[in-house]
Amino acid sequence: MDRFKLVLQYFQSNSESISNGICILLSLISVKLYTSFDFNCPCLPQYNKMYALGVMFVPPVILFFLGILVNRHTGVLMEEYVRPLGKRNKNPAVVKFLLSAVMQRSLLAPMVWILMTLLDGKCFICAFSMNVNPKHFTGMPNSTGLELIKILAKVPCKEDVIFKNSSFRKAVSRYVRCYSQAIGWSILLILIFLGTVARILKPCFNYGTFLQTRYWSNYLDVEQKLFDETCVLHARDFARKCVMQFFESMREDAALRLPLTYALRPGQIQSEGAEEEEDRLHGITRLDQVDHLLQSWYECKPELDVTKMAYKPKVCITWEDHNGKVLFSEV
Amino acid sequence: MDKVRIMLQFLQANQESFMNGICGIMALASAQMYSSFEFTCPCLPEYNYAYGIGILVVPPIWFFLLGFVMNNNISVLTEEWKRPVGKRRKDPSVLRYMFSSMTQRALIAPAVWIAVTLMDGKSFLCAYSATTDLSEFLNESHQNLPKKALIKLQATIPCKDVFDEHAIISRDAATIYIRCLSQACGWTFLMVITFAAFLMRAIRPCFTQAAFLKTKYWSHYIDTERKLFDETCKEHAKSFARVCIQQYFESISGEIVPQLQLPQKKGKGDKEEDGEKQKSDEEKLLGVRKEEDMNKVLWNWHSCKPPLNISKRAQEANGHVHSYSSSFSDEYITQTSEKKTAVAYYSKV
Numbered sequence: 001m002d003r004f005k006l007v008l009q010y011f012q013s014n015s016e017s018i019s020n021g022i023c024i025l026l027s028l029i030s031v032k033l034y035t036s037f038d039f040n041c042p043c044l045p046q047y048n049k050m051y052a053l054g055v056m057f058v059p060p061v062i063l064f065f066l067g068i069l070v071n072r073h074t075g076v077l078m079e080e081y082v083r084p085l086g087k088r089n090k091n092p093a094v095v096k097f098l099l100s101a102v103m104q105r106s107l108l109a110p111m112v113w114i115l116m117t118l119l120d121g122k123c124f125i126c127a128f129s130m131n132v133n134p135k136h137f138t139g140m141p142n143s144t145g146l147e148l149i150k151i152l153a154k155v156p157c158k159e160d161v162i163f164k165n166s167s168f169r170k171a172v173s174r175y176v177r178c179y180s181q182a183i184g185w186s187i188l189l190i191l192i193f194l195g196t197v198a199r200i201l202k203p204c205f206n207y208g209t210f211l212q213t214r215y216w217s218n219y220l221d222v223e224q225k226l227f228d229e230t231c232v233l234h235a236r237d238f239a240r241k242c243v244m245q246f247f248e249s250m251r252e253d254a255a256l257r258l259p260l261t262y263a264l265r266p267g268q269i270q271s272e273g274a275e276e277e278e279d280r281l282h283g284i285t286r287l288d289q290v291d292h293l294l295q296s297w298y299e300c301k302p303e304l305d306v307t308k309m310a311y312k313p314k315v316c317i318t319w320e321d322h323n324g325k326v327l328f329s330e331v
Numbered sequence: 332m333d334k335v336r337i338m339l340q341f342l343q344a345n346q347e348s349f350m351n352g353i354c355g356i357m358a359l360a361s362a363q364m365y366s367s368f369e370f371t372c373p374c375l376p377e378y379n380y381a382y383g384i385g386i387l388v389v390p391p392i393w394f395f396l397l398g399f400v401m402n403n404n405i406s407v408l409t410e411e412w413k414r415p416v417g418k419r420r421k422d423p424s425v426l427r428y429m430f431s432s433m434t435q436r437a438l439i440a441p442a443v444w445i446a447v448t449l450m451d452g453k454s455f456l457c458a459y460s461a462t463t464d465l466s467e468f469l470n471e472s473h474q475n476l477p478k479k480a481l482i483k484l485q486a487t488i489p490c491k492d493v494f495d496e497h498a499i500i501s502r503d504a505a506t507i508y509i510r511c512l513s514q515a516c517g518w519t520f521l522m523v524i525t526f527a528a529f530l531m532r533a534i535r536p537c538f539t540q541a542a543f544l545k546t547k548y549w550s551h552y553i554d555t556e557r558k559l560f561d562e563t564c565k566e567h568a569k570s571f572a573r574v575c576i577q578q579y580f581e582s583i584s585g586e587i588v589p590q591l592q593l594p595q596k597k598g599k600g601d602k603e604e605d606g607e608k609q610k611s612d613e614e615k616l617l618g619v620r621k622e623e624d625m626n627k628v629l630w631n632w633h634s635c636k637p638p639l640n641i642s643k644r645a646q647e648a649n650g651h652v653h654s655y656s657s658s659f660s661d662e663y664i665t666q667t668s669e670k671k672t673a674v675a676y677y678s679k680v
Contacts, residue, residue, distance in 0.1 A: 042511045047508075
């Protein structure tokens with residue numbers, strides 16, 4: 001019994017810790033992706049902003065969708081949301097809880113990417129170098145005959161010839177990068193602050209309901225896992241029986257060349273293993289039975305009441321005296 | 332029971348995570364192959380496009396086919412597709428499910444290659460440098476170059492050491508511009524496939540969840556059944572060989588042992604374990620003792636698969652006479668299944 005408890009606890013903690021692990025892995029992937037991505041500002045007035053803001057916002061959207069995709073709870077959530085009512089009522093609070101959990105985990109990797117771009121500064125410099133007022137900076141190269149905006153647009157490109165022997169480019173980059181980092185750190189601070197406040201204040205609001213919804217959302221997850229596992233076990237036993245039966249059906253009586261009777265076939269001893277196998281099949285032994293089972297699992301989920309199974313009456317022998325009074329009974 | 336549960340969970344997870352692991356390895360291999368591949372653009376107008384697009388498109392096809400080859404389930408799928416109907420009808424949705432899950436896994440490595448190629452930009456640069464409109468980067472004094480000469484010049488842009496017309500066109504600016512286009516294409520490509528995958532996986536439960544559960548179960552069943560059949564055949568071959576050799580020795584030694592007496596042999600002074608082992612060998616033979624019978628087993632496994640029905644009634648239906656009506660015999664069978672007694676039926680002699 002204790003072992004069983006340990007196993008179940010492991011299951012329970014495992015699902016959440018797996019989700020957390022995947023979430024963190026995705027964040028690390030986003031960091032690696034950013035560092036290996038070769039940022040390539042076009043240094044042209046009409047394309048700078050588009051490119052930089054694209055690099056800042058398109059990968060987070062991709063990472064967000066990816067986060068939702070790889071999260072196991074998305075499947076649980078969608079199934080619970082779209083299933084027919086069946087014998088089990090739907091609890092919208094559970095669906096909302098699952099949705100918020102999925103969203104929170106999926107938003108981590110995009111936030112990491114956005115913060116990295118802001119703290120690094122390259123995107124910001126590319127996008128907003130043209131919005132800088134050049135009067136604050138000395139050494140602007142004005143001998144090239146290019147317009148001001150084109151010069152400013154070239155600031156992100158280090159190798160451009162017009163900036164040789166000039167500190168103008170470095171000064172502007174540094175200025176814009178400061179802005180970028182300030183915004184990045186502010187966003188980080190706000191997020192951490194919000195997270196802390198939410199955590200501290202959570203017990204103040206409907207904590208009882210929260211405990212219930214958390215229990216039932218975890219229950220749905222474990223139930224789905226156990227169902228899949230039971231199906232796997234069942235399929236294995238079904239297959240084993242099917243193969244055995246097939247071999248035996250090919251069998252012929254050596255002398256008479258006719259199928260042997262059931263009783264005369266050697267090796268038909270019901271061993272312990274066969275007993276257990278039959279139990280695992282739970283009486284589901286035909287194609288249409290399996291199909292019906294799987295169909296009704298979706299269309300008509302069973303009610304949340306296991307009293308019948310938990311308190312199954314056991315077969316016992318009761319000794320009564322001649323008046324009908326029960327003396328004692330044993331299992 | 333707990334141990335079985337943990338082991339099975341691990342196995343099931345293991346098979347899926349094994350396939351996912353192979354996917355991941357192939358994706359990493361494709362990224363690594365790209366970085367170690369030495370890209371050399373020909374820098375000639377006639378060949379640039381072919382080379383650039385070739386590098387973009389041919390290795391993904393190769394990775395896709397490799398993904399199919401490395402997936403063990405391809406033979407399961409083909410067998411299920413090609414087998415005669417026999418006693419078991421075919422379910423096209425199961426075939427479709429197996430094919431689609433294999434295709435999804437095989438598409439990951441090609442997608443990684445295409446994404447990495449587009450992000451890097453070299454192949455795009457090579458393919459499109461000659462034909463893109465780079466008039467912005469031309470120096471004003473050379474705006475009126477003849478088209479052919481311009482194309483030839485632009486074709487040399489990808490090659491740093493070949494390009495020498497820095498006065499006419501700014502190579503760095505043009506390179507950066509084309510690489511931007513390439514990266515924009517790459518991000519768009521990633522966005523499109525991620526969104527498509529999201530639609531398929533997250534929105535699918537809205538449409539076909541019940542059918543999906545069925546097809547998932549039966550495709551897993553087909554896989555398990557095939558493995559178990561192979562295992563049973565191996566066990567049978569072992570036992571067959573053992574009994575065959577034993578009988579050969581016995582025939583040489585002059586003792587002729589009729590078949591039906593074999594189980595009694597352990598009383599004849601053999602050791603307990605030998606008798607036990609022989610008994611289990613007999614059981615493992617499952618009654619198939621001749622070459623023709625075994626050939627028939629193997630032939631029928633493909634050409635006439637057994638029906639998906641292992642209830643006791645089906646077991647008794649092998650050539651016996653039912654003297655009862657079907658409803659009565661059903662009741663009888665369900666009652667006797669709990670009691671474990673052997674019931675005598677009469678054969679068709």
